[in-house]
Amino acid sequence: MVTWHIVYDPAPSDEQSRVIYEIDQRGQVCMLTVQHELEHAPKTAKHVSQGWTIVLSGLKTLLETGRSMPMPEPM
Numbered sequence: 484m485v486t487w488h489i490v491y492d493p494a495p496s497d498e499q500s501r502v503i504y505e506i507d508q509r510g511q512v513c514m515l516t517v518q519h520e521l522e523h524a525p526k527t528a529k530h531v532s533q534g535w536t537i538v539l540s541g542l543k544t545l546l547e548t549g550r551s552m553p554m555p556e557p558m
Contacts, residue, residue: 487524487531497525502520
């Protein structure tokens with residue numbers, strides 16, 4: 484578990500949120516579950532709404548291929 488606090492937004496920030504990682508072995512593979520508790524952090528939720536998908540996709544690519552995933556173009 485880690486705490487998460489946005490410091491790059493100049494507006495007053497939310498309280499810290501928690502990110503919980505669970506790794507479960509399933510035979511020869513593992514399953515990663517990431518839970519970001521955001522009920523008291525709506526500004527943080529807005530900032531990270533698409534970020535986790537990019538981060539976890541990149542991690543999956545790296546673990547499966549040994550190479551990093553190219554970053555997507557900004558929208």
